Amino acid sequence: MDEKQPLLEFRDVDTFYGSLHILKDVSYTVGEHEIVALLGSNGAGKTTTMKTILGLVQPRDGSIHLGDTRIDGRSTREIVTLGVAPVPEGRRVFPKLTVLDNLKMGAWTRKDREIQQDIDRVYSLFPRLAERKNQLAGTMSGGEQQMLAIGRALMARPRLMILDEPSMGLSPILTERVFDTIVEINKQGTTIFMVEQNAYMALNIASRGYVLQTGRVILSGTAQELLSSDMVRKAYLGET
Amino acid sequence: MDVIIAGLVLGALYAIVALGYTMVYGIIELINFAHGDVFTFGAFVAIPILNRLVNQNDFNVPVGQSIFAVTVSVLAAAALCGILGVVIERIAYRPLRNAPRLAPLITAIGVSLILENALFQWQGGLPVFTPVAISRSTYTILGSPITNVQILVIVVAILMMVALDLFINRTNLGKAMRAVAQDREAASMMGINVDRIIAVTFLVGSALAGAGAVFYLLYEGSVGYNSGFTLGLFAFTAAVLGGIGNIRGAMLGGIVIGLISSWIESLGNGSGTEWYEPVIFATLVLILVFRPAGLLGTNTTEKV
Ligand SMILES: Nc1ncnc2c1ncn2[C@@H]1O[C@H](COP(=O)(O)OP(=O)(O)OP(=O)(O)O)[C@@H](O)[C@H]1O
Ligand SMILES: [Mg+2]
Numbered sequence: 001m002d003e004k005q006p007l008l009e010f011r012d013v014d015t016f017y018g019s020l021h022i023l024k025d026v027s028y029t030v031g032e033h034e035i036v037a038l039l040g041s042n043g044a045g046k047t048t049t050m051k052t053i054l055g056l057v058q059p060r061d062g063s064i065h066l067g068d069t070r071i072d073g074r075s076t077r078e079i080v081t082l083g084v085a086p087v088p089e090g091r092r093v094f095p096k097l098t099v100l101d102n103l104k105m106g107a108w109t110r111k112d113r114e115i116q117q118d119i120d121r122v123y124s125l126f127p128r129l130a131e132r133k134n135q136l137a138g139t140m141s142g143g144e145q146q147m148l149a150i151g152r153a154l155m156a157r158p159r160l161m162i163l164d165e166p167s168m169g170l171s172p173i174l175t176e177r178v179f180d181t182i183v184e185i186n187k188q189g190t191t192i193f194m195v196e197q198n199a200y201m202a203l204n205i206a207s208r209g210y211v212l213q214t215g216r217v218i219l220s221g222t223a224q225e226l227l228s229s230d231m232v233r234k235a236y237l238g239e240t
Numbered sequence: 241m242d243v244i245i246a247g248l249v250l251g252a253l254y255a256i257v258a259l260g261y262t263m264v265y266g267i268i269e270l271i272n273f274a275h276g277d278v279f280t281f282g283a284f285v286a287i288p289i290l291n292r293l294v295n296q297n298d299f300n301v302p303v304g305q306s307i308f309a310v311t312v313s314v315l316a317a318a319a320l321c322g323i324l325g326v327v328i329e330r331i332a333y334r335p336l337r338n339a340p341r342l343a344p345l346i347t348a349i350g351v352s353l354i355l356e357n358a359l360f361q362w363q364g365g366l367p368v369f370t371p372v373a374i375s376r377s378t379y380t381i382l383g384s385p386i387t388n389v390q391i392l393v394i395v396v397a398i399l400m401m402v403a404l405d406l407f408i409n410r411t412n413l414g415k416a417m418r419a420v421a422q423d424r425e426a427a428s429m430m431g432i433n434v435d436r437i438i439a440v441t442f443l444v445g446s447a448l449a450g451a452g453a454v455f456y457l458l459y460e461g462s463v464g465y466n467s468g469f470t471l472g473l474f475a476f477t478a479a480v481l482g483g484i485g486n487i488r489g490a491m492l493g494g495i496v497i498g499l500i501s502s503w504i505e506s507l508g509n510g511s512g513t514e515w516y517e518p519v520i521f522a523t524l525v526l527i528l529v530f531r532p533a534g535l536l537g538t539n540t541t542e543k544v
Binding site for chain 2: 054056076077080081086088092093094095096097101104105106108109152156
C-alpha cells in the first residue's frame with residue numbers, strides 16, 4: 001500500500017439521518033496526491049460520505065482528519081476554507097448565474113489577487129466554458145454543467161477535490177474527457193476522492209479504491225486488486 | 241397627467257417597499273408580513289429627527305437645512321430599520337428555517353402584530369404629523385403641476401433601485417445572495433456563510449423600507465401606527481404582480497400598482513378613493529389565480 005502521508009482520513013465514522021444509521025464504522029484514507037475511488041451501489045452511502053466530509057452532515061461517532069487538522073464538527077465554510085472543494089452529485093451549478101459568476105462563487109473563500117489567473121486556467125482546461133462565459137449556467141447542457149462544476153471546484157484551489165459521480169448522465173466520449181481532466185488536475189497537485197458508478201473507468205485512473213455496501217466498507221485495495229476481485233467484476237463490471 | 245404623476249410617486253414608494261418582500265421571499269421563501277411595520281418604524285424614527293432639525297414655524301425652510309434634515313433622517317431610519325430587520329430574522333425566523341413552511345409564516349404574522357402594538361404604544365393611535373421639511377415649489381411638466389417633493393421621491397426611488405440592481409447583479413456579495421437564493425446547500429459548499437447572506441438580505445430590504453418611509457412622510461405629511469401595514473399589503477401585491485422573488489419585477493409591479501390606485505382614486509370626481517383598496521386586492525387575487533408567477537416571474541418549479 002501507499003506510504004504517503006494521508007491527506008484525508010476517516011476513523012471509524014458513524015453517520016445518521018435522524019435515527020437512520022447510514023455510515024457504519026467507516027474508515028478511509030486518501031493519501032496526498034492520490035486518486036482514490038469510492039464505489040458502491042445505489043443507497044450505499046457514497047453521497048453521505050461526501051456530505052460528511054463537508055460537514056453538511058455531522059458524524060455521531062469517529063473522527064475525520066484533513067492533514068493534521070481534525071475537521072469533524074466544523075462548519076462547511078471552515079472545511080472548504082481548509083482546502084476541500086466539492087463537485088456535488090447532480091452538479092448543482094447556480095442555474096441563474098452566468099458561467100463566469102459560477103466560477104467566481106467557487107473562489108468565494110479566497111482573498112488573493114490571482115483569481116483572474118485561475119479563471120483563465122479553467123478556461124484553458126475547458127475552452128467551452130470560455131466560449132459561454134456569459135451564458136446562464138442553467139441553460140447549458142449536462143456535460144457543460146459538469147465541466148462548470150469541476151471548474152468551479154478548481155477555483156477554490158483545493159488540496160482535496162471530492163467528486164460525486166462526475167460521469168453521471170454523460171456520453172462515453174464526454175465521460176472519457178472528464179476523466180482525462182481529473183487526471184490532469186491530479187497531476188497539477190490536487191488530491192482526488194471520487195464517487196463513481198463507472199467502476200472500470202474510475203479504477204483505471206485511481207490508485208486505490210473502496211467498495212461501500214449499505215454503509216460498510218466491504219472491500220478496499222489497490223485499483224488492480226479491485227479490478228481483479230470477483231466481487232467487483234460481478235457487481236460493477238457486469239461480468240459473470 | 242396629474243394622475244400619472246401621482247401614480248408614479250405612489251408607485252415609486254410601493255416599489256421600494258416591495259423590494260424588501262421580494263428579496264426576502266427570493267432567499268428564504270418567506271412572506272415577511274412584518275416588513276410593512278418595519279416601514280412604519282422607519283417613519284417614527286424620522287419624525288423626531290425632522291422635528292428637531294427643521295424650524296417648524298418657518299414655511300420657508302432654507303434648502304441647506306432641508307437637505308441636512310432629510311439626509312440625517314434617511315440615514316437614521318435606514319440604519320435602525322436595517323438593524324430591526326436583522327434582529328427579527330435572527331430571533332424569529334432563523335430558528336424556524338428548517339421547520340415546515342407554515343410555521344415561519346405564522347411567526348411573521350405574529351411579529352407584525354407585536355411590532356404594530358409596540359408602535360401603537362410608542363406614538364398612539366392617531367396619525368403623527370411631520371413638519372414641512374422641504375418648502376414646496378411647483379413646476380409644470382406637459383401642462384401638469386408637479387411639486388419638488390414629487391420629483392424628489394421619483395428621483396430618489398430610481399437612484400435606490402438602480403443602486404440595488406447594481407449591488408445584486410454586479411458585486412460579489414450580490415451574486416452570493418443570488419447563489420444562496422438559487423441553491424442554498426450548493427452555496428454553503430462554496431464556503432458561503434449562508435446565515436450571514438440571509439442577514440444581509442434582511443438588512444438591505446429593511447434599510448430600503450426605512451429610507452422609503454422618510455420619503456413617504458415628506459410626501460404624505462403624516463403616518464399612523466398601522467400605515468405601514470396597509471402600504472405593505474399594496475407593496476406585497478406589487479411584488480406578487482412583478483413575480484415574487486424577482487427584483488426587477490417588484491420595481492415594475494410597484495409602478496403599475498401605483499398607477500392603478502391613483503387612476504381609480506381619480507374616477508368619479510374623487511369618489512374613487514373608496515374603491516382603490518378593493519380594486520388592488522382584487523388584482524392580487526386575480527394574479528394569484530391566473531398568473532401566479534407574475535409579470536416577470538418564470539416558473540416556480542426551479543426552486544425544487
Ligand atoms: N436527508 C436524508 N434523510 C434521510 N435519509 C437519507 C437522506 N439522504 C440520504 N438518505 C438515505 O441514506 C442512504 C444513503 O444515501 P446516499 O445518498 O448516501 O446514497 P448513495 O450511495 O450516494 O446512492 P446513489 O448511488 O443512488 O447516489 C439511502 O438509503 C438514503 O435513502
Ligand atoms: Mg449518491
